[in-house]
Amino acid sequence: xxxxxxxxxxxxxxxxxxxxxxxxxxxxxxxxxxxxxxxxxxxxxxxxxxxxxxxxxxxxxxxxxxxxxxxxxxxxxxxxxxxxxxxxxxxxxxxxxxxxxxxxxxxxxxxxxxxxxxxxxxxxxxxxxxxxxxxxxxxxxxxxxxxxxxxxxxxxxxxxxxxxxxxxxxxxxxxxxxxxxxxxxxxxxxxxxxxxxxxxxxxxxxxxxxxxxxxxxxxxxxxxxxxxxxxxxxxxxxxxxxxxxxxxxxxxxxxxxxxxxxxxxxxxxxxxxxxxxxxxxxxxxxxxxxxxxxxxxxxxxxxxxxxxxxxxxxxxxxxxxxxxxxxxx
Amino acid sequence: xxxxxxxxxxxxxxxxxxxxxxxxxxxxxxxxxxxxxxxxxxxxxxxxxxxxxxxxxxxxxxxxxxxxxxxxxxxxxxxxxxxxxxxxxxxxxxxxxxxxxxxxxxxxxxxxxxxxxxxxxxxxxxxxxxxxxxxxxxxxxxxxxxxxxxxxxxxxxxxxxxxxxxxxxxxxxxxxxxxxxxxxxxxxxxxxxxxxxxxxxxxxxxxxxxxxxxxxxxxxx
Numbered sequence: 001x002x003x004x005x006x007x008x009x010x011x012x013x014x015x016x017x018x019x020x021x022x023x024x025x026x027x028x029x030x031x032x033x034x035x036x037x038x039x040x041x042x043x044x045x046x047x048x049x050x051x052x053x054x055x056x057x058x059x060x061x062x063x064x065x066x067x068x069x070x071x072x073x074x075x076x077x078x079x080x081x082x083x084x085x086x087x088x089x090x091x092x093x094x095x096x097x098x099x100x101x102x103x104x105x106x107x108x109x110x111x112x113x114x115x116x117x118x119x120x121x122x123x124x125x126x127x128x129x130x131x132x133x134x135x136x137x138x139x140x141x142x143x144x145x146x147x148x149x150x151x152x153x154x155x156x157x158x159x160x161x162x163x164x165x166x167x168x169x170x171x172x173x174x175x176x177x178x179x180x181x182x183x184x185x186x187x188x189x190x191x192x193x194x195x196x197x198x199x200x201x202x203x204x205x206x207x208x209x210x211x212x213x214x215x216x217x218x219x220x221x222x223x224x225x226x227x228x229x230x231x232x233x234x235x236x237x238x239x240x241x242x243x244x245x246x247x248x249x250x251x252x253x254x255x256x257x258x259x260x261x262x263x264x265x266x267x268x269x270x271x272x273x274x275x276x277x278x279x280x281x282x283x284x285x286x287x288x289x290x291x292x293x294x295x296x297x298x299x300x301x302x303x304x305x306x307x308x309x310x311x312x313x314x315x316x317x318x319x320x321x322x323x324x325x326x327x328x329x
Numbered sequence: 330x331x332x333x334x335x336x337x338x339x340x341x342x343x344x345x346x347x348x349x350x351x352x353x354x355x356x357x358x359x360x361x362x363x364x365x366x367x368x369x370x371x372x373x374x375x376x377x378x379x380x381x382x383x384x385x386x387x388x389x390x391x392x393x394x395x396x397x398x399x400x401x402x403x404x405x406x407x408x409x410x411x412x413x414x415x416x417x418x419x420x421x422x423x424x425x426x427x428x429x430x431x432x433x434x435x436x437x438x439x440x441x442x443x444x445x446x447x448x449x450x451x452x453x454x455x456x457x458x459x460x461x462x463x464x465x466x467x468x469x470x471x472x473x474x475x476x477x478x479x480x481x482x483x484x485x486x487x488x489x490x491x492x493x494x495x496x497x498x499x500x501x502x503x504x505x506x507x508x509x510x511x512x513x514x515x516x517x518x519x520x521x522x523x524x525x526x527x528x529x530x531x532x533x534x535x536x537x538x539x540x541x542x543x544x545x546x547x548x549x550x
Contacts, residue, residue, distance in 0.1 A: 239514075239518040239519070240518075242514065242518075243511065243514045243515065243518065246510055246511075246514065247507060247510070247511050250486075250503075250506065250507050250510065251507075253503070254499075254500075254503055257493055257499075266361055266365070266381075266382055266385050266386075267365075268361070268362040268365050268366065271358035271359070271361050271362045272358070272362060274354070274355070274358055275355045275358050275359065278351040278352075278354065278355050279355070281351065282348045282351060282352075285344050285347070285348065286344075286348075288344075288466070289341060289344075292341075316362065319366075320362055320365065320366050321365070321366060321369070321370075321371045322365065322371060
């Protein structure tokens with residue numbers, strides 16, 4: 001899967017370079033064909049991920065005996081009395097199962113880049129600006145390299161999740177150990193893996209990231225080409241991006257309030273997301289005055305800055321500690 | 330300078346002021362991020378962590394208040410003529426200042442937000458009714474309603490943050506904020522396709538472009 005992806009990306013990159021140097025409709029058509037094949041590859045991979053998650057749901061339930069369930073429920077009820085947010089009691093009639101979101105661990109990059117590839121294909125079909133399309137296609141190259149080199153979701157799928165639950169499925173664990181492990185796994189299952197927010201907050205943000213990347217490419221071209229068509233492309237991708245970013249961030253708000261209390265906004269990742277949202281908002285506002293002198297350059301600069309803040313937001317998870325961090329504890 | 334130009338300048342001034350305040354908030358956020366990492370806040374005990382949070386809250390508070398205040402003076406411009414707007418804003422500043430001195434900053438903020446909420450609700454109702462008295466840069470019906478909903482969503486969101494410790498009210502405000510912002514953005518961004526879809530052109534000059542920005546581009550070109 002990843003080899004096919006890489007080969008198609010190299011082909012697409014080649015087409016893009018040719019289109020940049022010598023723009024023409026033939027090269028553009030070739031680019032559309034390769035991009036369509038690349039999208040098919042991404043969608044096939046995504047279906048595989050869906051199947052993996054369905055298999056986890058079917059075959060890896062968090063099952064305990066009735067006696068252990070009674071003991072755990074007694075203690076959970078006691079905990080719930082003291083806590084603001086209640087944890088559901090264990091129901092032996094409905095064994096808790098993992099409904100894993102399709103964008104955790106390395107899969108999130110796969111989902112994000114798949115959304116970008118789809119957005120790139122849509123832009124290729126709708127826009128006839130060959131150089132803009134070439135830059136959009138070129139931006140897929142580093143994304144595929146990241147997937148193959150550092151975030152392959154197929155070679156070892158969900159390593160964090162499997163290492164977390166592996167001890168549970170080992171036989172011969174003493175009862176006390178099983179209860180202790182259950183009390184670690186069950187809250188993670190309820191408040192993270194099966195949380196409804198995980199099905200709304202991350203995918204909305206990843207789709208908006210894809211839209212921002214298209215907007216970035218168009219704003220880059222706007223710096224050199226005073227073309228209303230390119231500006232229109234930037235705006236057309238900025239619109240769904242901003243809606244999804246705003247609503248996605250809003251959906252994260254009650255979750256953050258539950259998890260971290262009223263001072264949730266000083267987490268580094270949230271700070272950088274607020275910066276990104278503010279710059280994005282500034283871009284959309286400055287665009288209203290595009291006909292004024294100097295506003296064309298300012299608008300395109302803000303679009304590029306918005307992408308820079310997106311990169312900052314992603315890197316924040318790696319280089320800054322906090323609730324969203326990917327750093328080891 | 331004619332009235333429309335004056336309004337445009339006033340609008341541009343408000344937008345530039347909003348962008349400036351947002352920029353300052355961005356810089357404070359960046360400072361917060363660097364400070365968080367440098368001081369290893371995540372490893373500190375809870376009381377020291379709270380000190381950091383309070384320090385950051387104190388730092389950002391004047392600008393958040395500024396932003397709320399900008400929302401406050403941004404809303405009446407839809408309703409009033411330039412001269413009345415100046416008087417209304419002067420009165421509003423005196424009222425907020427008196428509230429701040431009398432009952433503290435939180436109460437002044439609450440009054441600002443409640444007045445803004447009330448005015449914005451009036452603007453929204455007038456926009457839905459298709460009133461021609463409202464002063465918007467665009468004449469498109471759906472963009473006007475959408476813009477009103479987005480601003481209403483902003484006011485509701487700040488109110489929601491202030492009422493986070495009341496779970497019932499928080500939930501209601503959160504739902505209203507999300508719905509208002511989302512519908513507002515959809516109407517603003519997709520006014521053209523929506524109007525085409527509904528075949529409901531309430532304006533007499535329905536032949537014009539529905540996107541205010543494309544109007545601008547056409548003017549330029």
